[in-house]
Amino acid sequence: MKDVTRLDQGWSLHHDGEFLPARVPGSVHTDLLNAGLIDDPYLHTNENDVAWIGHRDWTYSTRITADGTHERTDLVFDGLDTAARITLGGTELGRTRNMHRTYRFDVTGLAGDLAVHFTSPYQEAAEVRAVTGERPNIYPEPFQYIRKTASSFGWDWGPTLPTSGIWRPARLEHWSTARLAEVRPLVTVAGGTGRVELHLTVERTATGAGRPLTVRAAVDGRTAETVLDGDTAVLTLDVPDAALWWPRGRGDQPLYDLDVTLADPTGPLDTRRQRIGFRTVELDRSADRDGTGFTLVVNGERLFVRGVNWIPDDTLVTRVTPERYRTRLTQAADANIDLVRVWGGGIYEDEAFYDTCDELGLMVWQDFLFACAAYPEEQPLRGEIEAEARDNVARLTPHPSLVLWNGNNENLWGFRDWGWEPELAGDSWGEGYYLGLLPRIVAELDPTRPYTAGSPWSGSWDHHPNDPDHGTHHSWEVWNRRDYTEYRDSVPRFVAEFGWQAPPAHATLQRALPGERLAADSPGMLHHQKAEDGNGKLDRGIERHFALPADFDRWHYLAQVVQARAVATGIEHWRSHWPRCAGTVVWQLNDCWPVSSWATVDGDGRLKPLWHELRRLYADRLLTVRPTADGTLEAALVNQAAEPWTTTLRLRRLAADGTAAADTATETTVAPRSVTRLAVPAALTPADGSAKEFLTADADGLRAVHFPVTDRVFAYPQPEYEVDVRPVPGADGIVDVTVTARTLVRDLLLQADRLAPTASADHGLLTLLPGEQAVIRLTGCPPVTPEAVRGALFAVEPF
Structure with a gap:
């Protein structure tokens, strides 16, 4: 053995x-x-x-x-x-x-x-x-x-x-006679029966050459066995009534042990155990009247993907433990995320990453490791890249969470738009990998999963690589040059990258920059801002909606508000256009160090307000109000659940002081996996350009608001609210904070880490009307006073 x-x-x-x-x-x-x-x-x-x-x-x-x-x-x-x-x-x-x-x-x-x-x-x-x-x-x-x-x-x-x-x-590894060199299960489902097509390769010693060997495989009580005279074999196991693995929110994630034993007449020589799951996955790239789709289909169900991009969780990657993977991926799952894209500038992650995704129902989109560059196709790189691809495709095939292979990040787009084509003057740049080598390897080793040549990619050179009407799209004009409201100007078929920056939590900055007086342009802050003109873009993003504050704490709060609002604007708009748009993948879930970035979870693992916003945006049911192309308002009710959503939609046109100018309630039912759009009556619509009225929409505890002007113009009252602090009996370190609004309070945020580095809150941004209450639960929090809590509370103020 x-x-x-x-x-x-x-x-x-x-x-x-x-x-x-x-x-x-x-x-x-x-x-x-x-x-x-x-x-x-x-x-x-x-x-x-x-x-x-x-x-x-x-x-x-x-x-x-x-x-x-x-x-x-x-x-x-x-x-x-x-x-x-x-x-x-x-x-x-x-x-x-x-x-x-x-x-x-x-x-x-x-x-x-x-x-x-x-x-x-x-x-x-x-x-x-x-x-x-x-x-x-x-x-x-x-x-x-x-x-x-x-x-x-x-x-x-x-x-x-x-x-x-x-x-x-x-x-x-010490062995005799023979060993299992490769165990590659291809798992499919047909007519309720799960099938494992097990591809095996053995390596023999000189004395093992030509010796008959027995290979036995077992899953769920079913076994298959063959006598191996050569070095390869294919075994097939059928599992009737196999329980299907589903993405989270669609069903359960049953996993089966696949056991393989290699033996000769003297007994076992080598064994292998892998976990597998039964499910089907397809990528629908059919042409239609709107262009070319990009819709994931799992077990026959078409999905709107609620995704995030993943980068290495630490630049010093060996420090990422299985426990850290589970913590970060659980944070993703708790935010209603159902897909994680492993980005092409990182690594093929450790088995612990994919094991955790299998268990949590997080689909994995796996990039091959090419990003933002022209890659030579000559030796010595070409042979290395083929060996690398074969190694990792074979390694990752058992994981049911893996649903898509992707050839590269932004390289097809870069060739067309970033000046590479004339600079290369005919030299190789990677196209042969993405459109030739890699799809051949996937077709050979893992034909159960779809492959796409790149992200973004329209599907062929007949269309621009980043054409929003065809395939995957990266939306970076917004953030780089435009206001986030311009996300509403288009409806891509699948948004594989978009996002907005914000600084990390205050306690994260204090740890990373000990002793430094925090300022947006302090030496440490600038060093921990790696984006080109990153702070300039942050400032411009704030200034389009607010007066740019001189005070760092206020700047820090508003930058986080704008990040959450920007991502919300995009997802609300694109989700409301299902099935034309079939998914959003936010850039990015995590950080690799303490830095101002697009991350949802900062480099110390603290949740930004954006995390709480994603939890709302990616819930099965979403309510939003948005302007339409003809200048009217529309309420969109998105129901991604398997059951109909019957609800009462309440619309109110309110004055800045919270008094109601008009109020209506409408019963409506939203079919499963669908969107219902309702025109907002003219009587409920605030006057265009009004600085004194706004609209609220409420349904089953969900709220959407619409202000006809930017925050810096709107006639906000000075926010007034009462704060009550009560420790939860018998629960050490858990405190309930009750905030009672006396005026309109928009985007109230309790930055728990300002009370203690260990403290966290269960809510992000909250908008309260006069008389409304919100209970914010703090964990990891020492005893605190209402005055201390007030010092950690921020809200939009009049300008």
Whole structure:
């Protein structure tokens, strides 16, 4: 039977003639941090002080002993970051140049000092560039010439910290006769019967060559068995009445254990256990009168996707534990998100990521790792990219949460719009990967899932790559140049990226910038703003609706309000146009360090107001009021649930002081998975340009508001409210805050982290009418006074 020796102890990192204790998995940055030799690069401007690390070569070493009980011993690295030379006892075993692959070396009978010598990622990139020639990208870093995490070289939300190290587990595998080299289940469903088509590859020792082997597979009490004379086999198992795996909100997520055993007459040689789920997935890209659709269909049901983009949760990726994956993905699920797109500038995530998505019902859209650059198609990169794709497609096939493979992020768009085409002058740039190599690999290894060539991508060169009427669309004119209200100017078929920035929570900034007087343009704040003219865009976004405040606390609050409102404007508009628009994927869920960014959850794991807004926007039932093209108002009731929604829609035209000028109630029923649009009667519509009236819409506890003018023009009263604070009996650290409005209070926000870094609130932005109450529950909160709570409360004020 195969034995495994984990190589996670006894490693050293060579540094300036010394041997530092090293962790495996780990990286040079984390080892130097643990040794106290560098300061935390996430604090202050320390990132600049550690730039030298990425420009140096590094060596890791340990000692291994020989195994005398098995015919074969393999040295296995699940991930080496990135260009490395591996030696054992001074003899070279091999070289690597890809972070995203697994490597295996035969070390049978060998022992001694094992060393992994890493070349500087900058040096490796320079050597490849010298072979392939120059290619354009959007950042002044050479990430397209090396197969490592592109964003480790910096992005418009991330620090420049290119890492080196043994970043995934290392081990010795001792085995005899044969081992399971690949177990690749293709799972389908037809007529209620689940089918597992199990593709197997074995590797044999010399004595195992030609020996009959038995492979046995079992799932849900069904078994299949075959005698293997060669090195490959295909077994089929049928599971009648298989329980279907559904995306969250559509049903349950039953998972089945698939057990595979390889044996010879003496007994088992190797085993493998994987979890699988039965479901079908299709991508409907049919042409229609509006263009070309892009609709995910799971188990025959057409979905409006409620998604977010995912980046590495830490630039130092080895610090992301299974527990951290579960925390972050649970935050996504709790916000009613049902799809996570793993973005192409990051990594193929750890198994713990996909396991958690399987359990939570979070669909995964997986990018191949190409982003925002022209990628050479010549050697040595082409062979690496094919091996990388084959490795990861085979690895991820068991996961029912994985519903889509995507060729790249923005590279097809970049070729057409970003000046690459004339600059390349006919040189390769990646098209052969996205339209040739990758779809062939997916068709061969994983034909159960759809593939799309890129995001955005219209489906062919017959249309502009980012044409909103065809396929996927990235909406970045809004944020970069336009006001968020202009999201309403179009209805893309599927919005795969859009978003708006805001700073992180106040307590996150205090931790990242200790001792600094916080200001929008303070040195630390500017260093933690990586977007081009990021603060300028934040300021302009605020100024279009509010007077730009000089006070930092007020600026911080308004920036978060604008982020939440911007994303809400887009999602409300696009959801109301289902089924023409079949999904939104917000940029982005998470951050990799404490930074001003588009994230919903900041770099310390704190929820921005946008998270609470997403929970409302992505709920099965959504109510919104929006202007139409002819200048009238329309109430849209979106029902994504499986049951009809029968409700009373109450519309009120109110004066700024909260008194009602007109009031009506209408009974309506919204069919399942559909949208009902109702015209707002003229008598309920505030006069165009009025600074003294607004509209509220209420239905089953949902509220939408419409103000005919911007906040800086509207005649808001000074917000007045009462605050009551009561600890919850018997619940340590839990406090209920009751706010009673005496005037109109718009976008009330309790920033719980200002009361204590550990505190969090269960509500985000709230709009209250005079006399209304809201109860905000705080957790992780020490005893606080009403005065302290008032100091953490913010609301829109008159200008």
